[in-house]
Amino acid sequence: MTPPEPHAFARDWLAAWNAHDVEAVLRHFHDDVVFTSPVAARVLPETGGVLRGKDELRRYWTEGLRQIPDLRFTVEAVYAGVSALVITYRNQKDVLVNEVLIFDGDRVREGHGTYPGDDPNPAGARG
Template sequence: MDMTQAMEFAEEWVESWNSHDLDKILAHYEEDFEMSSPMIKKYEDVPSGKLKGKKDIASYWAGALKRSPNLHFTLLNVLVGANSVTLIYEGVRGLSAEVFHFSNSGKVESAYAHYNL
């Protein structure tokens, strides 16, 4: 992962969320990816804060899009790691960061959302 690849991913990811197109959002992820977020604890009543697989996560994200019809992300910074990227953005929850780990296919295999709660 280099900065060019990271920026391309970041811009596509933000644009897909801002479009509110769930299929476009999910296209960035492996079929069995895992999502970790404190909002999963709150809205899905999952104590671990983790969901796995596109079906369950799509249902969770569909609810999030419905709850936040004016959802809009503004990308603030992109940090590159070893086979990972961290996006820092302003969103519906204020300052936010998400860490994405990529599989060999180039799609996200796990993601971790962080918010200033």
């Protein structure tokens, strides 16, 4: 299996996030996915920002949406590699963010949420 078509994937990813449909987002990920994010380190401090498996990712994204009910993304660019995809988007705070996704077949095996290094509150998380 090969990675999905980049722009189609980004459209599906965006639609799921903007609908706040965590299960639709999770369909793009392997059960044993590893995902890192500085926001996850704040939302779920016990993870240290490293989430392992769909259940932990679900818990993070569900809590993140609870904390950021106005979350909304706009895709700015999509970059494709051999087995990688980078989605550059703006969040509800107009902050430019990159989601780096590494594929194993048609689903994400590893992901990284990356934020500007000078933003003390990436993604607008509260608390």
